[in-house]
Amino acid sequence: MNRLEFLKTASAAALLVSGAPPTDAQAGTTAPNDALPTWPLPDLKKAITSPVKIRSVELMKTQNRLLLMVTAEDGTRGITQCNDRMPNLTSLLKGLVLPHFVGQDARDLPQLVDNAYRLNSNYKYAGMPLWNCIGSVEIATWDLLGRLAQKPVYALLGKPVRQEYPVYISDWYRGGEPAEGVVDRLLEKMAATGANGVKIKLGGRMVNTPEDDARTRMYVPLVRKKLGDKAIIYADGNGSFTPKEGIETGKFLENYGVAIFEEPCNFEDEEGMRQVNQALTKIKLAGGEQDSSLYRFERMARTSVYDLYQPDLYYNGGILRALQVAEIVRKYGKLIAPHTPKADPLIAPFWQFAALAPNLYGLQEFVYNPSEKPASWFTPNMRVQNGNMPIPATPGLGIEYDEGIWKQAEKIV
Template identity: 25%
Template sequence: MKITEVKTFVMRGVERNWLFVKVETNEGIHGWGEASLEFTTLTVQTAVEEMAGHLIGQDPTRIEHLWQTMFRHGFWRGGVVLNSAISGLDQALWDITGKAYGVPVYKLLGGACRDRIRLYAHGGWQTVEPLKELGFTGMKTGPDAENVRKAREIGGEEFALMVDNHGMSTPHEAHRRILDLESYDLLFFEEPCPPDNPDVLAPLAAARYRTPLATGERLFTRWGFRRVLENQWVSIIQPDICHAGGISEGRRIAAMAETYYVEVAPHNPYGPISTAACVHLCAAIPNFAILEYVYSNEPWRTEAQVEPLVVRDGHAELPTAPGLGVDLDEDVLRSRPYEPIPFGHRYADDGSVADI
């Protein structure tokens, strides 16, 4: 079996554009991947199309060989654009390989460690009850203390609360925010500080809060996670399977984390292929914690899938079909073409640039 063509599709979801990658073969088996990236969708699309030159004519089941080729033979390595392109193509190769051998991807990864995948959604205190009615057992929200207090009061002790700080604070500001939220028994406090210098997590880790720290959505490949894990600065890492290097690299990052007893809660705010890829990875790693799921992406998440991934009672069921278990309706993808998304801007009171 040989790869004959790589195609890309950009579909406007609800909050974002989704970038899907389709890899076709001479035996009629195709695979889907996702490389969605806010604000630079078309840049990643071009990177995928350029990187396809490494794959045409190759055996798609040589996943590791092709991953190494894409990562190392472009000479210039790293960064979110190139790693997102690799990630989408890698997912598609796993999809093809699962179909070729007639098994779900998680079986290729060693088999399922669990029977279903726990999901969390997003919202404020007003959405806690609706989410609980849908079966969700956890929610991620912003760092406003009053919002968190109300969410805990409504959700009760058994409802998991997570706070996303979005890397917007200095270490001192993050310290104060975490202390303000200590009494609400958070599952984790995400991205306390900007991702550029992970060493600033050291004093926060040394503070030994009751609240576990999490980071990683803007770290790429195992090399990006190395210092965070070796120094044991966080309790939970959040690799994004669309940016960190795909399923292949996600599995390696999870194995690194396991040696430090760090759990994995993948970042997953994108479309249906990202979610499917995450479900397979999460099924096969022992140190999985919980998976992000944007339920508000409906109806287009479901409409884009020929047979949608089954989500029931706040959990994703493990697919039984070969590969990723999800196929996309290309007519639906084309019916929702790319739309530019305004850049997010945030400024301090004096007009200077602040982190978003």
């Protein structure tokens, strides 16, 4: 995603924001000749008139977590928590990514992201590991720019279309405890948050043994019975099923009013996913959290692999690329709901995305544990009221960190 591509397609992207997307039939099934749709390029130099030279980018460990800090020459900092993949990716971060940001003007962020992908043959490492590193730096840099502009990040990227979003409660049960107790736990969390939806796990995660299948056949009816007919149920297969099993399981889910079936088959099996999607008529097929190629998202949307696309904001390279995926799939009448199973500072970039994306669909994931005390090292507390998560209107990503956490922080990179 380079500056030339942005400039060539900014006007087309602006039309996309205001107009209804074409149907699949209108879009056709052949690859388009024009550039990929983009989110309109923000004019950061108008929002922030003075250069913002990046003095340093550091990966710090504190609170038993990794946090990435981008510091400007004037000492202003932008921060993001890093996800669980980062501990294994530090050599890529240090050797390939940071040199393209340190010493540069943060207002050139879209071009810096492109440079980190394209220059020095970095593209040969393309995939989740590289884009996760780039995305973490991009997200922290947006926090820096928002703080300097005294605006939430979403205000630098466009006009917000929502100030809150509805959530569902997720659970990772795949056996090992009585299912009745698991559903009671879901009910308790729903009551505490006001949420009216849940996401449950099916299969065995990239495998489906007879025991896994029996548990699925027992668990889904139990969840529906105890939660009631009005509850919204999403189900995640985590690639457990063959296409044939995915179709059978999907029809089983349709009988119990399940609304979304996420990643039934191996995420690399586009044709298998498409077969499942074509066979199901009452349920939306979802996927994309493992993907980081904009061209693959375009192909999958054009050929109806999924109805609902779920890029991870870190895995996929940051906030701006996630917004571009939203525009790509919207061109084909598809919906988006990024992968973000978080209840800590990792949720902050999703807040910015959710404020802007016109085709955001349904309930969004929220991890809630009523026994956990609110964290003391950052604010705000992640609270859901009446089933909705408010989007902070504070500068940057919306997270404030206790300055005391840096006193004993360990520098990793």
